[in-house]
Amino acid sequence: MAIMAASPIADGNFEAIQEPYDLLNIYMNSALAGYSSREQRLAENLAIYDCCDLIEGDPCYEELLGLGYDDAEIRDFASRLNDQEIVTILTSADGVLAIRMEEQNLRDFLICRHFAKEGNGSFADFILHTAEMPNAPYLKAAKSMAEVCGSASVYDYLRRECEKAWDEIKNRDARIADQFIVTFNQFLPIQALAFASNRIENADCADVSEEILGMNSTSDGSMPLQISVSLMNSSEYSQTASELFVKCVERGTERAAEYNWACGPDGAFAYDLDRTGFDLENSKLDALAQKYQQSHSRNVAACLIVLTSSYLSSRAQRVCQNGITYTYNTLTFNFTSELAELHAHCFRALSVLVETEFSRQVKSTFRQHFSFYGKEPEAEYAENMYSVLSRIEELFPKYITEDSTIDLLCSLSINQIYETCAQNPPLSLDGFRQSAFDALGLENSESLVEKEPRISAEELPLERLTEALGMLAEDYEISDKEWESGRAIGKVLLEIAKRTPDTASSIIARNIASSPSTIPVPYEALDHLAETIGRKVLRNELGAVIDVSDHPALFDYLDLLAIKNGPDKEELDEILARLDDGRTHLCLEDLEIVEPKHPGYILKYASWLSEHIHNDGVWRFFGNCGDEKRVSALDSYFESNPSPAVNLYFLALEGYPTFDYSLAFLRCLLRLDSSMIDRFLEYVANLDYRQRHDLLRRISSFWTVQDDHAWNLLKAMIDEALSEPLGRLEIAVLFPVHDANALSSDIFWERLEYTIRERIADANSLDRISWALSDCNDETRIRAITLILTLDKDGISINHLDLRRSSMSGSPEKGFIPAKLKEIEAIDSIAAQLPAGVAYLKHREWLSKVKSSIEGDIEDEKWGLFHDRQ
Numbered sequence: 122m123a124i125m126a127a128s129p130i131a132d133g134n135f136e137a138i139q140e141p142y143d144l145l146n147i148y149m150n151s152a153l154a155g156y157s158s159r160e161q162r163l164a165e166n167l168a169i170y171d172c173c174d175l176i177e178g179d180p181c182y183e184e185l186l187g188l189g190y191d192d193a194e195i196r197d198f199a200s201r202l203n204d205q206e207i208v209t210i211l212t213s214a215d216g217v218l219a220i221r222m223e224e225q226n227l228r229d230f231l232i233c234r235h236f237a238k239e240g241n242g243s244f245a246d247f248i249l250h251t252a253e254m255p256n257a258p259y260l261k262a263a264k265s266m267a268e269v270c271g272s273a274s275v276y277d278y279l280r281r282e283c284e285k286a287w288d289e290i291k292n293r294d295a296r297i298a299d300q301f302i303v304t305f306n307q308f309l310p311i312q313a314l315a316f317a318s319n320r321i322e323n324a325d326c327a328d329v330s331e332e333i334l335g336m337n338s339t340s341d342g343s344m345p346l347q348i349s350v351s352l353m354n355s356s357e358y359s360q361t362a363s364e365l366f367v368k369c370v371e372r373g374t375e376r377a378a379e380y381n382w383a384c385g386p387d388g389a390f391a392y393d394l395d396r397t398g399f400d401l402e403n404s405k406l407d408a409l410a411q412k413y414q415q416s417h418s419r420n421v422a423a424c425l426i427v428l429t430s431s432y433l434s435s436r437a438q439r440v441c442q443n444g445i446t447y448t449y450n451t452l453t454f455n456f457t458s459e460l461a462e463l464h465a466h467c468f469r470a471l472s473v474l475v476e477t478e479f480s481r482q483v484k485s486t487f488r489q490h491f492s493f494y495g496k497e498p499e500a501e502y503a504e505n506m507y508s509v510l511s512r513i514e515e516l517f518p519k520y521i522t523e524d525s526t527i528d529l530l531c532s533l534s535i536n537q538i539y540e541t542c543a544q545n546p547p548l549s550l551d552g553f554r555q556s557a558f559d560a561l562g563l564e565n566s567e568s569l570v571e572k573e574p575r576i577s578a579e580e581l582p583l584e585r586l587t588e589a590l591g592m593l594a595e596d597y598e599i600s601d602k603e604w605e606s607g608r609a610i611g612k613v614l615l616e617i618a619k620r621t622p623d624t625a626s627s628i629i630a631r632n633i634a635s636s637p638s639t640i641p642v643p644y645e646a647l648d649h650l651a652e653t654i655g656r657k658v659l660r661n662e663l664g665a666v667i668d669v670s671d672h673p674a675l676f677d678y679l680d681l682l683a684i685k686n687g688p689d690k691e692e693l694d695e696i697l698a699r700l701d702d703g704r705t706h707l708c709l710e711d712l713e714i715v716e717p718k719h720p721g722y723i724l725k726y727a728s729w730l731s732e733h734i735h736n737d738g739v740w741r742f743f744g745n746c747g748d749e750k751r752v753s754a755l756d757s758y759f760e761s762n763p764s765p766a767v768n769l770y771f772l773a774l775e776g777y778p779t780f781d782y783s784l785a786f787l788r789c790l791l792r793l794d795s796s797m798i799d800r801f802l803e804y805v806a807n808l809d810y811r812q813r814h815d816l817l818r819r820i821s822s823f824w825t826v827q828d829d830h831a832w833n834l835l836k837a838m839i840d841e842a843l844s845e846p847l848g849r850l851e852i853a854v855l856f857p858v859h860d861a862n863a864l865s866s867d868i869f870w871e872r873l874e875y876t877i878r879e880r881i882a883d884a885n886s887l888d889r890i891s892w893a894l895s896d897c898n899d900e901t902r903i904r905a906i907t908l909i910l911t912l913d914k915d916g917i918s919i920n921h922l923d924l925r926r927s928s929m930s931g932s933p934e935k936g937f938i939p940a941k942l943k944e945i946e947a948i949d950s951i952a953a954q955l956p957a958g959v960a961y962l963k964h965r966e967w968l969s970k971v972k973s974s975i976e977g978d979i980e981d982e983k984w985g986l987f988h989d990r991q
Contacts, residue, residue, distance in 0.1 A: 140272035142238065145230040152227065160198055161231075163190060165241060167199075167208065168222050168231035169262050170251075172988050175218045180251065195220075211987050214980045219987055226269075232262050233270035237278040244278070245285035252290060252297050256989075260304060280308045287312055299344040306348045310358045317345040318365055324374035330423035332377030334482075339387060343379035345369045350388045353401060363404060367412045373420045384424045386438035386451075389431035399463040402432055410470040422479050426486070429467040433490055435460060456505045464490075465512035468520070475519045487520040488531040491538065496571050498534075503541035510535060514547055521548070526561040526596055529553050533573075559585050560592035563609040564602065578609075578616040586613050587628060594636040607641040614643040622653040630666035633675065642674050647682065656682050670702055677706045684714050693719065697726065703735040708744050709754055716758065723758045727765035737776030739769055746785045755789050763793035771804055778812050784819055784831075791830040798834050802841065817854040824856070824872060825863045832872065839876065843886040853893040853927070864901045873905065877912055884921045887913065891922040902926075903947050907954045910964050919967045924948060925975070936986050941979050948972045 153161055163185065167173055170181035175192060177183075185195060199220045202208040207224045222228045236244040248259040266275050283305045291298050291312075298316070306313035341347060346369060352362035366383070369375060382388050391401040409425040412418065435454045454460050471483040491506055493499070498506070517535075521528045529550070536546035562576030578586060590613055596606035614632075618625040625646070633640060650659045660679050669676050676699070683692045684707075693715070699706055712723045730742065744751040759766040767790055773780055781787055791797045805813060823835040839855050842848035857863035873890075880886035887909055894905045909918055924947075929940035952968045955961045 140270070140274065142230070142233055142270040142272060142275065145226060145233070145270065149227055149230040162188070162241065163195065163198055164202070164207075164227075165231045165235040167202075167220060168228040169235060169242070169247065170258050171222055171228070171261060173220045174988075175220075180254070209987075211984065213984050214977065219984070221987060229265040229269040232265045233275065236262070236282075237266055237270070237275045243285075244282040248282070248286040248301070249289055252293070252301065257300070260300075263304065276308070279305075283308045284312075291316060303344055303347045303351075306351050307355065310352055310355060313348045314352060314358065314361055314365055317348045318368075321345050321365070321369050321372060321374050324372070327373040328419055329373045329375075329377045329380065330419035333380050333420070333423040333427060336377050336381055338378045339382035339385050340376065340378040341382050341387065343369075343375040343383070346375055346379055346383040346388070350383050351392075353405070354392045359401065359404070363408050366405075367408050367421070370409070370424045371412060371416055371418045371421050380420075380424055381427060384427040384431060386431050386434065386436055389428055390437040398459050399432075402463055403466050406432075406466050406470040410473050413473055417477075419478075422474055422477065425470060425474070426479065426482060429471055429486070432463055432467050433486070435464075456508075458508065461505065461508040462512065464509045468509075468513050468516055472516050472519050484520055484522075488527060491531065492534055493538075494570060496573060498538055498541050500541060503538045506538050507542040507544065510538065510547075511544075517548060524553055524557055526557055526564065526592060527599065527602070529557045529561055554588075555585065556588040556592050559589040560596065560606075560609070563589060563593065563613065564596065564605040567605045567608040567612070578612045581616075583617065583620055586617055587632075589613060590632050594632065594640050597636075597640055610640055611643050611645060614646040615649060618643075618646040618649045618653075622650060626650055626654065626659055626662040627666070630663050633663075633672060634667050639672060639674070642678050644678060647678060651682050651686075656686065669699070673702070673704050673706065680707060681711055684711060687718070688715065693722065697729050700726075700729050700733045703733055705730070705734060705736065705738040705741050708742050709751065709758075710744050713754060724762060724765060727759070727769060731765045731768040731772065734769070734772055739775075740773035740777040740780035742769055743773060743780070743786055746781045746783050749785075752785045752789050755786060756793065759793060763790060766790060767794050767797065767800070771800070774804065778808075778816065782819065784822070787834075788826070788828060788831050791834060792828075798837055801834060802837060805838070814851060814854050817851055821855050821857045822860070822863070824869050825866050827868070836876070843880065843883075843889055849889050849892065852889045853896065856893045856897075858894065858897045861898070864897060870904075870908075874908060874912070877909055881912055882917065884917045887918040888921040888923065891918075891924070892927065895923045895925065895927040899943065899947050903950050903954070907951050910951070910955060910961075914960050916963045916967075919963060924951075924968070924971050934986075936982050938979055938982055938986075941975055941982070944975050945972055948975070 153164070156164070166181060166185055166188070170184075173179060173181035173185070173195075175182050175195060182195075196218060199208060199210055199218070202220075203210045207222070207227060209221045209223050211219045211221075213219065235241045236247070244259070244262070247262065251258045263279065266279060287301070287305075287309060290301050302309065302313050302316055345365070349362045349366035349369060352358045353366065355362070370380065389402070389405070391399075405428060406425070409421055409428065413421045413425060435456070437452045437454070468487060471486065474480065474483045491510065493502060521532055532548045532550060532553075536548055536550075539546050558574060559576065559581060562574040563578060565572045565575045566577055581589070590610065593606045593610050593613065596602040597610065599606075614625075614629055617628055621628075629643060629646060629650075647659065656679065660676075663675070663679070667675065680692075680696050680699070683696075688696070696707070707726070709723065712726055715722045727742070730739075743755070746752070755766060770781075770786060770790055787797075787801070805816060808816065817838065820835055820838065823831040826832065835855065839852070842852040842855060857869070863869050877887070877890065880890070891906060891909060894902055897905070906922060906924060909922060913919075925944050926940070929937045931937040931940060948968050948971060952965050955964055
């Protein structure tokens with residue numbers, strides 16, 4: 122546009138350019154000077170429809186015929202435009218000529234002239250005529266007029282025409298009506314708001330708050346939300362749109378992902394990102410906060426939390442669709458006094474949720490926003506945060522309410538921010554007990570980040586250590602503090618064990634028994650006490666206070682201490698007796714320590730465990746499938762009686778289907794137990810679709826394993842998939858289609874040829890094998906199909922094999938045409954590699970027919986791509 126405007130301005134002809142259309146008019150009229158008014162009218166119709174097929178039923182062609190143009194005239198004109206590269210023409214396989222407008226500036230100009238300037242057609246009628254077509258042409262036409270030729274006169278024209286069309290289109294299918302009113306809501310604000318309000322009133326209400334807070338995905342598929350978000354940007358209708366938005370939120374009529382779009386980075390900020398203030402954003406916060414105070418709606422609370430999260434991120438996002446791809450444009454706002462006020466406004470709004478069920482979440486938001494990494498805040502960060510905090514000092518007592526390490530840390534962080542800005546700290550720390558300071562110092566000493574205060578367990582007197590334990594145990598329930606608090610608990614209990622070994626076990630027992638949750642097992646403290654007071658005394662003292670069933674991990678470690686130091690018969694019997702609780706306690710690696718002095722104990726333990734176990738932790742008995750020592754141990758200790766190990770293996774699969782990810786334990790048990798194949802097939806048959814396919818995919822690795830037991834299992838599964846009616850759904854995952862090394866190995870091809878020869882008289886089986894390999898690389902696919910056809914000299918598989926890929930990759934511009942051309946190359950290669958002779962003529966004839974079919978597909982796709990331009 123700027124280049125177009127340069128020439129008239131240089132000539133001093135300012136009056137010639139009153140609006141964008143005038144610029145196009147100057148240049149396009151000269152480009153069209155060689156065409157008659159009749160030809161230009163034809164070009165206008167090509168422009169408004171974008172594409173025209175010269176065949177009965179095509180809307181553009183029918184309109185041209187109705188205007189008195191004949192087929193020959195249209196073809197001649199299209200040919201001349203094609204020579205000038207204004208249009209592109211394409212002829213289909215059955216002789217239909219298609220015309221597509223290519224010169225975008227000319228297209229925009231012709232559309233605007235046709236409708237808004239010369240009135241050669243009614244845009245309202247055009248909307249009604251094309252609204253139900255795929256990629257409705259009126260949308261493109263409106264975009265050309267509004268965005269390219271936009272001016273007050275064009276906007277007035279669009280508004281009038283949209284009003285005419287709306288009276289009818291609002292009564293059509295909801296999808297058509299929604300698409301129209303969402304597109305033109307800025308031209309028809311009152312109608313759009315009324316339509317959206319009516320939709321909300323008639324929709325079912327729902328509580329979707331949990332889904333809103335638990336979902337990351339967004340969707341702009343809600344008509345009411347799109348309209349309310351759009352019109353909140355209009356000064357005249359902002360208040361009404363805001364009320365509609367809040368009403369829609371409160372009633373919960375839309376999907377959670379749609380609320381996340383409206384309140385997330387996509388819809389939270391005003392459309393005008395260049396402005397300096399945040400008036401709209403602040404009014405949204407007020408509207409939701411006020412509605413919550415009136416209604417206590419959980420939906421309103423959830424949307425308020427999502428909205429404030431978007432504003433506190435200081436990042437707006439716009440998502441635009443371009444064909445089948447999406448473009449993400451992100452803008453991060455510079456920190457200004459206006460942004461600081463918006464952040465402060467967020468915390469004022471969230472304060473209405475402080476004493477509600479959402480209290481934990483909003484307080485966490487407050488703490489996280491004013492936290493910083495390291496010992497001290499950076500100067501710029503401190504200044505920015507101070508500009509927010511100084512505006513909401515009266516809210517501190519709402520957000521900082523507990524005598525806890527998390528509130529203490531928050532208070533310290535805020536005071537440090539103020540001190541960095543040379544301001545007096547606003548928060549007194551007198552309300553926090555010494556145990557909070559001690560617990561925080563102990564946690565900080567274990568943190569990977571250098572923070573103050575820091576203190577080691579060795580520095581504290583015994584009384585303060587025991588008092589800090591309670592607060593550390595509370596922090597252990599907080600996911601963000603679990604690691605530091607867990608390590609600190611271990612250090613404190615070790616220090617207590619060192620100082621007072623005679624009473625340490627009772628202190629440990631009391632703290633473990635009274636903790637609100639299961640604290641980590643203090644391994645180092647237990648090791649120290651086992652050496653100083655004896656493991657049996659330690660066990661007895663802990664067992665007298667702590668319920669074994671409530672803290673199994675603790676007593677598992679005590680059992681392990683006994684095993685490492687040489688257990689007696691009483692301890693071994695007690696270890697077996699603990700299996701009565703149905704849990705998994707010790708693993709095979711632990712039990713190997715016992716076996717040399719107590720032969721057969723592993724087998725006895727495994728038998729007892731398999732009879733009593735009823736939890737999901739059985740897999741821990743086996744250990745890591747990638748550790749060859751574990752597999753070797755299984756082979757050694759269960760060779761005489763594999764049944765307990767087999768039983769435990771299937772119990773482990775039920776609780777954790779992928780524990781034996783490499784299938785090393787399975788291969789070992791296949792060698793030990795001849796009945797393993799039948800039992801495994803029975804297990805696989807009862808899996809759901811996802812689990813079954815994941816397992817079959819891993820078993821496909823057995824194609825190249827030099828182990829006949831493993832191959833026999835895979836072969837049994839292949840035979841089953843080839844024989845069963847629904848086997849086609851899973852045969853592909855039994856082949857290593859994406860493993861290049863396997864597909865290039867001799868053993869794979871030897872076993873594949875054996876499988877094909879076994880099924881050479883069964884066309885259905887050969888079809889399934891070809892389909893299983895249809896997604897392999899071209900080299901493998903060509904070799905496999907050639908092998909099948911070569912072995913199938915009688916041609917039983919003709920018309921049955923899958924010669925084409927089951928999946929292909931394409932692009933918006935070229936579609937799948939390049940992939941289909943490769944399909945033709947593959948078929949030519951197969952035909953060239955077949956043996957010579959009369960016996961294979963029918964094979965080649967069939968390949969030729971398939972090739973012709975693909976060539977037809979390519980022509981059809983060219984036609985489709987020509988018409989599907991967005």
